[in-house]
Amino acid sequence: MKTLVVIVAAIGVLLLSTTVATAGVIRSWSNQFGGDLYNAGTASWQYSAFEAALLSRGHTVLPGVSTLTGENLFGVDVFFHGLRSNVLTPSETAAISNFVINGGSLIVEANNDSYASANSVLNALGLGLPYYTTGGSSGPNAGVFANIATATTVGPLGDLRGQTFATTSIAAVGLGSGTLVGTNGLLSAMVEYQPYGAGGGSVLAVGDPYGFNLFQQAGSSYYNPNNQKAYLNFIENNLPAHTPAPGAILLGSIGVGLVGWLHRRRIL
Numbered sequence: 001m002k003t004l005v006v007i008v009a010a011i012g013v014l015l016l017s018t019t020v021a022t023a024g025v026i027r028s029w030s031n032q033f034g035g036d037l038y039n040a041g042t043a044s045w046q047y048s049a050f051e052a053a054l055l056s057r058g059h060t061v062l063p064g065v066s067t068l069t070g071e072n073l074f075g076v077d078v079f080f081h082g083l084r085s086n087v088l089t090p091s092e093t094a095a096i097s098n099f100v101i102n103g104g105s106l107i108v109e110a111n112n113d114s115y116a117s118a119n120s121v122l123n124a125l126g127l128g129l130p131y132y133t134t135g136g137s138s139g140p141n142a143g144v145f146a147n148i149a150t151a152t153t154v155g156p157l158g159d160l161r162g163q164t165f166a167t168t169s170i171a172a173v174g175l176g177s178g179t180l181v182g183t184n185g186l187l188s189a190m191v192e193y194q195p196y197g198a199g200g201g202s203v204l205a206v207g208d209p210y211g212f213n214l215f216q217q218a219g220s221s222y223y224n225p226n227n228q229k230a231y232l233n234f235i236e237n238n239l240p241a242h243t244p245a246p247g248a249i250l251l252g253s254i255g256v257g258l259v260g261w262l263h264r265r266r267i268l
Contacts, residue, residue: 143183
């Protein structure tokens with residue numbers, strides 16, 4: 001009898017906890033230098049470790065796209081802009097702007113050979129041309145997170161304030177109206193922006209491809225688990241909250257309530 005009760009109660013608690021957990025939908029370009037996040041490869045300059053982490057936490061990774069439209073951004077929570085050379089077209093500029101205005105968020109990566117593409121994304125959001133130079137040091141602990149609470153530094157994956165992250169020589173990000181998240185020496189390596197205020201989505205601009213396996217895959221020379229934690233913090237802090245289904249609440253309450261009822265009657 002005790003075993004049955006414990007199982008029923010556990011199911012109730014599990015239903016409550018899993019239904020309130022928030023999972024998101026992430027999409028990327030199909031023609032990034034590191035490849036499509038959906039078809040992520042295992043080489044150092046690809047994204048398989050990042051993709052695996054997203055899937056393990058219940059997120060959905062959609063196939064990448066070669067052009068941005070309102071249709072292929074519909075239902076997406078976070079768009080991942082990895083390294084690429086393509087500059088946004090006027091129609092793509094409108095699509096990404098509407099996406100962020102309506103609450104969608106972005107992670108934008110850049111280095112010295114992808115300034116123009118990344119800047120076209122940020123410029124479409126009224127943020128100017130933040131990527132401006134290359135420099136800094138390289139290593140698994142060359143970057144340092146700012147000692148402030150932001151969507152990137154504090155979240156479901158932990159408190160990263162003051163801790164290190166891995167980087168190679170960065171593409172520095174101009175602060176502008178953003179919040180400094182991470183540095184490499186005297187250069188800004190990560191900056192958060194909220195271009196449309198409280199009602200819009202957030203943007204994380206990073207000056208190195210921190211989503212690459214080089215930084216996220218255990219055993220790699222530049223591996224630092226904080227790189228992955230930072231991305232997941234940002235993504236999960238910017239997802240819309242979901243209300244548990246009424247049936248899940250009822251079943252969860254029944255499971256927990258049953259334990260209390262049996263305790264009161266000294267059956268447990």
